Amino acid sequence: xxxxxxxxxxxxxxxxxxxxxxxxxxxxxxxxxxxxxxxxxxxxxxxxxxxxxxxxxxxxxxxxxxxxxxxxxxxxxxxxxxxxxxxxxxxxxxxxxxxxxxxxxxxxxxxxxxxxxxxxxxxxxxxxxxxxxxxxxxxxxxxxxxxxxxxxxxxxxxxxxxxxxxxxxxxxxxxxxxxxxxxxxxxxxxxxxxxxxxxxxx
Numbered sequence: 001x002x003x004x005x006x007x008x009x010x011x012x013x014x015x016x017x018x019x020x021x022x023x024x025x026x027x028x029x030x031x032x033x034x035x036x037x038x039x040x041x042x043x044x045x046x047x048x049x050x051x052x053x054x055x056x057x058x059x060x061x062x063x064x065x066x067x068x069x070x071x072x073x074x075x076x077x078x079x080x081x082x083x084x085x086x087x088x089x090x091x092x093x094x095x096x097x098x099x100x101x102x103x104x105x106x107x108x109x110x111x112x113x114x115x116x117x118x119x120x121x122x123x124x125x126x127x128x129x130x131x132x133x134x135x136x137x138x139x140x141x142x143x144x145x146x147x148x149x150x151x152x153x154x155x156x157x158x159x160x161x162x163x164x165x166x167x168x169x170x171x172x173x174x175x176x177x178x179x180x181x182x183x184x185x186x187x188x189x190x191x192x193x194x195x196x197x198x199x200x201x202x
Contacts, residue, residue: 057127057128057129058127059169060127060130060132060166060169061125061126063083063132063166063169063170064083064125064127064162064164064166065122065125065134066083067080067083067084067171068122068136068162069122070083071108071112071118071119072118072119072120075108075109075112075118080108081101083170083171084101084170084171085167085168085170085171085172086101087172088100088101088170088171088172088173088174089101089104089172089173090104090107090174090175090176091173091174091175092107092176093176093177093180094180104174110146111146113144113145114142114143114144114145114146114151115138115140115141115142115143115144115156116140116141116143116144117140117141117143118138118139118140119138119139119140120136120138121136121137121139122134122135122136123135123136123137130165130166130167131163131164131165131166132163132164132166133161133162133163133164134161134162134164135159135160135161136159136160136161137157137158137159138156138157138158138159138160138178139155139156139157140155140156141153141155141156142154142155142156142187146187147189149187149189152187152188154186154187154188156183156186156187157186158178158179158182158183158186159178159179160176160177160178160179161176161177162174162175162176162177163175163176
């Protein structure tokens, strides 16, 4: 009863003024960069920055996954251009230097011609900062010439490790290591290593 009477004694104008001052102070701090309002709650800019970074990392991972999976559709060089930066370069094993976008398109185009039913599966994908790493499984049928090997109609399965550097939500630089030796074994281009009795004593 006493508290209720005390509440009645507080002038409404003073109460409204106090609330207004608090709101004004909060808005002023938000405009000055001290805090931000998120879903009606006060949040620091550092937390907002962290959330933005996490969002960018997640988006980079999604872009790389989408790019890899474009090879599962009817592939043309144009299908992947939207995910690659204008100055895109790729580092492929066994080549004297990096590939620009045009050379990369020729490289992937010849690969898809050799394995027209090629299917890529992202087994694992990790990201941190502007880098994304993925472990990718390949499956397909050898129905076109590949590195001088005529079509064998053999089904093959191999894998690769790929690392991508992202710029503005696009792949700017690409490194990959493919199990080319395993692929060549499956195509019969390289004989399986013989196991001697000395190496495998019984």
